[in-house]
Amino acid sequence: MIVEERMRTYINSLDLGNTPFLEELEQDAHLGRIPIIRKEMQSFIKVLLAIHRPKRVLEVGTAIGFSTLLICQYGPPDLHITTIENYEKRIPIAKENFKRAGREGQITLLEGDAGAYLKELEGTFDLIFMDAAKGQYINWLPDVLGLMHKGSVLLSDNVLQEGDIIESHYLVERRNRTIYKRMREYLFELKHCPLLLTSILPLGDGAAVSVKL
DSSP states (O other): OOSOHHHHHHHHHTOOOOOHHHHHHHHHHHHTTOOOOOHHHHHHHHHHHHHHOOSEEEEEOOTTSHHHHHHHHHSOTTOEEEEEEOOTTTHHHHHHHHHHHTOGGGEEEEESOHHHHHHHOOSOEEEEEEOSOGGGHHHHHHHHHHTEEEEEEEEEESOSGGGGGGSOGGGSOGGGHHHHHHHHHHHHHHHHOTTEEEEEEOSTTOEEEEEEO
16 A cells, blocks of 8 residues: 555545446446556546647556546547557457447557557557556557657556555565566656656556656
8 A cells, every 4th residue: 555545535535526427337347356547546637638638548458448438538529549458358348338438439449469559559649548567568668658749648557566666576475576676667767768757656556647858
């Protein structure tokens, strides 16, 4: 836990929530034990969308489409989002949710390996949301940078790993050590890359916000 539980509960208690459809989708995700972005990140994304007003968005990690639809709902009306998902079992669920929400025209769903798509995509994006395999963030970064123009925002979720990121390598469970090592490398690169200005926030499970200079 990064932020003390009582403080997080208090902050979340002030939140006005989302549309009824998104609230229902969030409840379904929790019941099905499907990970989606936390309340704190939802609130942050809505503020970021209001400030930045992105028209072209890339999301790496669709899951069941909750964050995709949140971005559609609270972004500009002419926003289009390209989202990538590799987990076959969740793809049809995401498609059905997009259809139920009436947002199919705003969304391009790419099915398969994000690493391959990031090398093939053309043009640039105003906002890139990274929320997929945490151990791959560092490997995807060079291609992600190529998809950003001056002023583009890169939002990376789950970067502090429930606080494990500050622990000794030997205190991290063996099965998590590779992700731990790669995430530390990723955060170092974000902070030291001359093309980016980055702030790392103890928000949810940790978020990094980077702007291309």
